[in-house]
Amino acid sequence: MLLTLDKFFPLFDEKSEEGNHSDRRFIALLNEIKRYHELLFEEVNKAYEVARRARQKGLDPSFDVEIPIARNMAERVERLLHIDGIAERILELEEKGVSREKTCFIIAGEIVKGKFGEFDRLEAIDKAVRSAVAILTEGVVAAPIEGIAKVKVDRNDDGSEFLKIYYAGPIRSAGGTAQVISVLVGDYVRRMFGINRYIPTEHEILRYIEEIPLYKKVANLQYLPSDDEIRLIVSNCPVCIDGEPTEDAEVSGYRNLPRVETNRVRGGMALVIAEGIALKAPKLKKMVDELGIDGWEWLDELVSKESKSDSEEKENIVKPIEKYLSDIVAGRPVFSHPSRKGGFRLRYGRARNSGLATVGINPATMVISDGFIAVGTQLKVERPGKAGSVVPVTSIEGPTVRLKNGDVLRVNTVSEALAVKDEVEAILDMGEILINFGDFLENNHPLLPSPFVYEWWIQEARNKLPRGDYKKIDEDAALKLCDEYGIPLHPDYTYLWHDVSVNDVLYLRNWISSKGKIEGKYGKSTLVIEMDARGKEILEKILLEHKVRDGRIVIEKWKVLVRCLGLNNELKKCTDAEAETALELVRKLSGLDIRARSPSRIGARMGRPEKAKERLMSPPPHVLFPISHAGGKTRDIKAAINYTSSYNAAKGVVNVEVATRRCKECGKETIWSKCDCGGIAEQYYYCPKCRVKTGSTVCPNCGEETLGYTRKDVNVRELFERALQNVGERDTFSIIKGVIGLTSKNKVPERLEKGILRAKHGVAVFKDGTIRYDMTDVPITHFRPKEIGVSVEKLKKLGYSVDWKGNELKSEDQIVELKPQDIILAKKAAEYLVKVANFIDDLLVKFYGLEPFYNV
Ligand SMILES: [Zn+2]
Numbered sequence: 090m091l092l093t094l095d096k097f098f099p100l101f102d103e104k105s106e107e108g109n110h111s112d113r114r115f116i117a118l119l120n121e122i123k124r125y126h127e128l129l130f131e132e133v134n135k136a137y138e139v140a141r142r143a144r145q146k147g148l149d150p151s152f153d154v155e156i157p158i159a160r161n162m163a164e165r166v167e168r169l170l171h172i173d174g175i176a177e178r179i180l181e182l183e184e185k186g187v188s189r190e191k192t193c194f195i196i197a198g199e200i201v202k203g204k205f206g207e208f209d210r211l212e213a214i215d216k217a218v219r220s221a222v223a224i225l226t227e228g229v230v231a232a233p234i235e236g237i238a239k240v241k242v243d244r245n246d247d248g249s250e251f252l253k254i255y256y257a258g259p260i261r262s263a264g265g266t267a268q269v270i271s272v273l274v275g276d277y278v279r280r281m282f283g284i285n286r287y288i289p290t291e292h293e294i295l296r297y298i299e300e301i302p303l304y305k306k307v308a309n310l311q312y313l314p315s316d317d318e319i320r321l322i323v324s325n326c327p328v329c330i331d332g333e334p335t336e337d338a339e340v341s342g343y344r345n346l347p348r349v350e351t352n353r354v355r356g357g358m359a360l361v362i363a364e365g366i367a368l369k370a371p372k373l374k375k376m377v378d379e380l381g382i383d384g385w386e387w388l389d390e391l392v393s394k395e396s397k398s399d400s401e402e403k404e405n406i407v408k409p410i411e412k413y414l415s416d417i418v419a420g421r422p423v424f425s426h427p428s429r430k431g432g433f434r435l436r437y438g439r440a441r442n443s444g445l446a447t448v449g450i451n452p453a454t455m456v457i458s459d460g461f462i463a464v465g466t467q468l469k470v471e472r473p474g475k476a477g478s479v480v481p482v483t484s485i486e487g488p489t490v491r492l493k494n495g496d497v498l499r500v501n502t503v504s505e506a507l508a509v510k511d512e513v514e515a516i517l518d519m520g521e522i523l524i525n526f527g528d529f530l531e532n533n534h535p536l537l538p539s540p541f542v543y544e545w546w547i548q549e550a551r552n553k554l555p556r557g558d559y560k561k562i563d564e565d566a567a568l569k570l571c572d573e574y575g576i577p578l579h580p581d582y583t584y585l586w587h588d589v590s591v592n593d594v595l596y597l598r599n600w601i602s603s604k605g606k607i608e609g610k611y612g613k614s615t616l617v618i619e620m621d622a623r624g625k626e627i628l629e630k631i632l633l634e635h636k637v638r639d640g641r642i643v644i645e646k647w648k649v650l651v652r653c654l655g656l657n658n659e660l661k662k663c664t665d666a667e668a669e670t671a672l673e674l675v676r677k678l679s680g681l682d683i684r685a686r687s688p689s690r691i692g693a694r695m696g697r698p699e700k701a702k703e704r705l706m707s708p709p710p711h712v713l714f715p716i717s718h719a720g721g722k723t724r725d726i727k728a729a730i731n732y733t734s735s736y737n738a739a740k741g742v743v744n745v746e747v748a749t750r751r752c753k754e755c756g757k758e759t760i761w762s763k764c765d766c767g768g769i770a771e772q773y774y775y776c777p778k779c780r781v782k783t784g785s786t787v788c789p790n791c792g793e794e795t796l797g798y799t800r801k802d803v804n805v806r807e808l809f810e811r812a813l814q815n816v817g818e819r820d821t822f823s824i825i826k827g828v829i830g831l832t833s834k835n836k837v838p839e840r841l842e843k844g845i846l847r848a849k850h851g852v853a854v855f856k857d858g859t860i861r862y863d864m865t866d867v868p869i870t871h872f873r874p875k876e877i878g879v880s881v882e883k884l885k886k887l888g889y890s891v892d893w894k895g896n897e898l899k900s901e902d903q904i905v906e907l908k909p910q911d912i913i914l915a916k917k918a919a920e921y922l923v924k925v926a927n928f929i930d931d932l933l934v935k936f937y938g939l940e941p942f943y944n945v
């Protein structure tokens with residue numbers, strides 16, 4: 090399924106669900122998303138129309154809006170690669186139902202044959218390889234541009250030519266499939282040009298074998314192929330996988346090889362071989378078979394090797410991984426050590442506010458950890474990936490704590506957490522961490538054993554039990570269900586037996602049997618035990634809630650516990666057993682089917698705190714206008730207008746590098762796109778060597794590159810006064826910040842009017858002329874209107890007409906699915922956005938002479 094605007098709708102097939110109850114819901118949502126996309130198109134077009142009219146006034150470096158609208162993958166690929174006509178062809182193939190992979194080869198072949206214009210050999214190979222990556226990545230990542238550095242033809246020892254593809258770090262973002270297809274396409278087109286396959290020397294092979302593990306050490310690889318696998322790949326792959334140096338680390342063994350340009354580690358190369366070819370070998374083989382490409386038969390061997398090492402890996406998976414603790418920053422706490430007891434307990438699933446690279450924890454854990462974990466805080470995690478943002482999820486378990494008075498309790502809500510926060514002596518368990526299956530899939534991490542949770546229990550118990558609600562049941566009921574229906578013990582009463590030893594269980598059993606006493610009536614009785622340090626410690630380890638009163642331990646829920654220890658309700662030993670593990674032992678002693686409650690722990694530390702803040706340069710300018718050092722440290726334009734370069738120089742004249750432009754009408758020199766006379770000013774260039782002016786970026790005399798700017802005197806005072814007049818503002822500003830110099834190619838400055846209005850509205854400009862705001866990005870799929878402070882009426886205007894069930898949206902409490910292009914802003918971000926909208930409106934009216942657009 091394509092995630093492009095025009096292909097997005099058929100997510101639900103209108104016909105296939107006939108007569109189904111869910112029909113109504115699907116059709117309502119389907120219609121709504123269609124309307125929503127139409128609305129987006131309309132609004133985008135409206136905004137573009139206004140922007141175009143503003144640009145046509147000639148007050149900016151460009152007369153039109155630079156960013157083109159791409160409506161689908163094909164258009165994005167065309168614009169990304171600057172190959173005319175390729176979009177139409179991709180769409181044509183798509184219509185015919187040609188697979189994505191096959192499309193890559195057809196397009197590559199047609200590029201080589203000159204269908205999209207004449208290119209020389211290297212250029213054609215380059216474009217063919219890049220378009221394959223672009224097509225497979227939907228044209229949405231920069232990988233085709235930044236991930237492939239270049240292609241080159243070199244010579245084998247026998248004098249024949251072979252093809253090299255140089256990969257760079259950003260190829261990581263393309264993913265394994267696009268990586269391998271770039272190699273395959275490289276192989277395909279090199280044959281069209283009659284280029285031979287790559288025949289590596291023994292030293293080159295050994296260089297790869299040295300370098301790839303080194304990359305794993307200094308950077309990261311999800312999968313490290315064995316030496317044999319690397320040898321197999323390198324000696325058989327018909328295209329030479331090369332790369333730009335990406336790390337500072339250098340190989341020590343196979344240095345200064347004649348055909349390898351660097352001794353430094355080539356990250357892109359390592360990624361393509363390890364995470365591309367080695368990891369995707371089965372998929373690659375399938376593609377090669379389907380497309381009928383020869384010369385890749387060796388993949389069979391790799392695939393069979395792979396499955397072997399996979400099983401080896403599976404035996405090791407539960408080993409603690411310490412990597413997330415490396416390069417730790419002072420002041421950022423470690424919440425749990427690798428796989429250690431007491432740390433976060435893995436829980437599979439996804440809440441409406443969590444998802445890929447976003448983990449859920451109970452908000453009580455946030456409070457108990459003293460606010461070090463907030464919404465959006467980035468956690469570095471032990472597995473399955475590297476990091477995840479944190480969001481609060483109330484439906485999973487919170488932390489278990491020991492209070493100063495010795496009480497041990499589970500804290501599941503924020504109000505409970507706030508109530509006990511100051512009394513906490515120790516956090517015995519961080520609570521659950523919610524990680525979705527997709528994160529394991531995405532990171533290619535084998536699944537860890539799941540905790541035994543209600544969802545699992547009910548699956549096993551459902552068919553054996555009479556109908557009823559079993560989510561929260563009492564101890565008597567839990568034991569009764571086990572005995573009568575032979576189902577596993579309810580998770581609420583399944584303690585963490587796997588965290589203690591056989592001796593611990595026996596100790597607990599003896600202690601409770603000899604020092605314990607049941608007090609109160611059977612209906613509301615408690616188990617009271619004489620204090621014992623080791624006994625208490627074991628209770629804390631299995632996360633069993635208890636209190637300490639008058640120096641004695643009081644357990645309210647004691648019946649399942651004593652049953653697990655093989656004691657009867659008079660605390661007499663009634664069974665005996667031997668076992669290797671504590672879990673096995675309590676199973677035997679109790680005769681109950683007790684499962685491993687939380688066998689998988691996830692280590693975590695704080696990565697970055699969350700943030701929502703405008704993105705500023707330092708110091709943050711209001712306008713991209715160069716004033717050299719005349720504005721002092723703060724780059725103040727108002728200081729520059731009073732600046733004199735020497736005793737008798739004119740006030741406000743600064744000497745800066747600015748664009749060389751000349752009016753087509755009156756011939757006057759100007760720094761803007763439009764002359765004061767109203768004529769359009771043309772960019773011209775200057776050869777600093779021959780001192781000639783030319784219309785070309787290359788000197789007609791010497792062939793060197795020319796410059797589009799020159800150093801000259803600019804009267805800031807005059808320009809500033811005129812700008813104030815133009816926008817009808819009085820000079821009441823304390824400071825308006827410019828820049829020392831411009832970094833753009835031709836150094837066309839911004840008009841000072843923009844700076845005046847930005848200063849007025851309190852917004853800053855980024856170096857590319859945009860106004861930016863950075864926020865931590867976390868996924869959310871559903872929301873309640875009242876949670877985000879938007880009224881039902883407003884939501885309806887934004888295209889939300891139904892709730893997630895397809896019922897009409899009427900109340901602020903209904904759960905609504907967030908639309909794919911919509912985001913929920915932080916309050917601070919919204920406030921900044923209002924300032925920006927007011928600035929734009931002011932600019933449209935006072936500077937461009939147009940109507941306001943936003944009217945916030
Ligand atoms: Zn003019």
Ligand SMILES: [Zn+2]
Nearest residue numbers: 776779788791
């Ligand atoms: Zn020249």
